[in-house]
Amino acid sequence: MKYLSTLLKNGFSLIVTASTLFYTNAAFAAQRVVFTYGAFQQSLPVDELVTFAKTGETSSSIRYYLDQTRQDPQSIRNALTREFNVTPVTLDRTLNSRIGLYLLDQISYSIRTRSNQANRQALRSSLVLSASKDNKISLIEVIQNYPTSDVIVEGERILRTYNQLSLIAEDIERIFGIPTSLR
Incomplete structure (x- = not known):
């Protein structure tokens, strides 16, 4: 009985989350990313x-941001595009x-x-939502699928965020015994 209750609770949670995701994604998706780096801010x-992220091509806005913050473009691209394998469930x-x-x-x-x-x-x-498309997540997908028109990204913390996403993948593997290799 307890197992059935837990199963129903988890199933209901997943259905509500999935329904909300698909509904909100149609209505909202990030249009702008606002990078902050200390007092500096760039939309x-x-x-x-x-x-x-995909091609390495930098617009004048991105070049300006990278110059002002002295960020290594390749490190940022790597953090944005590194994929983690994980199922939505x-x-x-x-x-x-x-x-x-x-x-x-x-x-x-x-x-x-x-x-x-x-x-x-x-x-x-x-x-x-990012995982629901192809059983993978990346930081760029998370930004794209963010359910508000603007998403704020703390530039000083972007590499730390990548490491935190990596921890989620490791926890999934450890807790559930499901491999979640990094690509």
């Missing part, structure tokens, strides 16, 4: 960031665990809403 269209279960909630809160210091409210929920939504 970029998500499309430009996607082009940079496993990811949802992990993100709803105590460890997952902690990691969501930690990552939300780096990727957040403009209002700095409901960061955990927005990030969870973006992560699960």
Whole structure:
């Protein structure tokens, strides 16, 4: 009976999350990423960031940001495009665990809403939606699928955020025994 109750609870949670994800994705997706780096702030269209991540082509806005912050373009591209293999169901279960909630809160210091409210929920939504397409997540997909028009990314923390995503993948493997290799 307890098993059935847990199964129903987890199934209901996944259905609600998936329904919300698909509904919100149709209505909202990040249009702009606002990078902050200390007191410096730069707003970029998500499309430009996607082009940079995939091809290395830098728009004048991205070049300006990289110059001002003295960031290595290749390191940023690597952090944006590194993929983690994970199924949406496993990811949802992990993100709803105590460890997952902690990691969501930690990552939300780096990727957040403009209002700095409901960061955990927005990030969870973006992560699960990213995994639902191809059983993989990457930082660029998380930014693209963020369910608000603007997503704030703390530039000083972007590499740390990558490492935190890596921890989620390791936790999934450790807790559920499901391989989540990095590509």
